[in-house]
Amino acid sequence: MLKTSKHNTLIIALFSLLLIFTLGCNNGSYQTKETNSTTIFIDSSYKGKNSVVDYITPYKDSIDAQMYQVIGHAARTLDKDLPEGLLTNFISDLILDETRLISSEKNLLTPDMALMNHKGLRTIIEEGPITVNKIFQLMPFENEVVLVKLTKDQTLEFLNYVASQGGDGVAGASFTIKDEKATGIKINGKPFNKEYYVVATSDYLSKGGDHYDVFKKGTIIETKVKLRDMIINHIKKLEANNEKANSQLDNRIKL
């Protein structure tokens, strides 16, 4: 929708539904009836109204300028992989870091982990400049970041589900996949023995999206921050500190 669209190949259909009753002129009896349902396709000869095009132009130019604004740089190409990938590690790590900041600001529970499903990231980030448009492509959805409070058993169920899928974008936890289960789990380097854990993720996944049904058993706390905004702001912060977007394959999920 951000591409320049030509108006000369446009088709609009006009449904013209003619609802007509005619009263007889002479004797007052009811005559009728013209009835039809028409679809008119407006073809290439149909131009848009110039004054409206002109009105839109500055908004469009401003959007294009903002969308193609470079907000940061990637140190290398961040792509997707399983059981872990540079892109999912980058995004899940930033969700964890940024949500911890939000939690302390808004006095919410502090997340121990973050989850970003690799299927929810719709493109990769190539080495070099990163534009706002790239982040819109990466995260076209209006998802918001939420916190999900899980019991230890539910947390195990969550990590086992990640394991059963061959891995995903997890931050704050490390484990080895064995027989489609998560084993040797450590949370932020510590033994897996707390009564509750808090996972930062998208509202979409918290509602059981991508079959993360276990989250529906947890307690959801909203941050009201859009995931896309969080990613954009994080990359802008990196740039302001002369840092590049980067991540490591650090064996957080091993096979």
Place this chain on the structure above:
Amino acid sequence: MIQNRRKFIKQLGAGAFTAAITPQLYSCSQKEVRLSILHTNDVHSQIEPLPSDHYKYPNGGGFAKRAALVDKIRQENEHVLLFDCGDIFQGTPYFNFYKGELEIKLMSKLGYDAATIGNHEFDNGIEELAKQLQKAKFPFICSNYIFKNTPLENMTLPFKTFTKGPIKVGVMGLGIELDGLVNQDRFGNTQYLNPIEVANKTAKLLKEEKNCDYIIALSHLGFKYDDEKVSDIKLAENTSFIDMILGGHTHTFMSEPETVKNKIGKNVVINQVGKSGIFLGHLDITFSKDASNPTILNTTYHV
């Protein structure tokens, strides 16, 4: 009196054929009044046409083309009303960047006569919605949302009447239940009232106290559902005085309107035009009247 003189005639089977935008009127045209109802729904911030590589509707829609089309229809027809049935917002970066300002300003420029509020209008919260609605040069009609003690208080109308020639049209706006669809912090203290109860009361008022000849509901309830949820079909079946329902929410592309019998056996026409402004609905209603009496004798519709 008007009701007594109103007689609905039997519908013929609908036959679709191509015709000019302007319908041919019969010889006694001086006794007739034609009202042209234009409508959109779920435009979802589609300011520009869809991309040229769109899988189904390449280059479809866009405000500039719609403006030209509406101008043409207004030139060719004396009595035109242009309505939108909600979900004006959300769907392109225009909304992300400008929070709905351009959508509202363009609708004002196109001369929309009224719109109702869809669930996505609340996406940036009710306070932001109120800011955007202030920029509108047309009214938002919401009959079953009560905005008392919200930033939208006194910013919408429960109904509105439009006088076009001798015809008085009553318009209400019906919104979908927000609970479960929109986060509560987005709609704040908005109260949702049962649309069918409100519609019956409002339509009765429009008919009997405001003496409207024709009653239109702008609805964002959705066309129909498999469960008991209130839909346009249910609304039509369970109300008495609504003549036409213009719908939205379910993004239903209808090649012709649906006609449903209402509670007292009269026909109600329901139409919806998909989404993204790819289509513009155009319903022409021709009222015939006794030459000696400006009130309407008969109305019927046929699709």
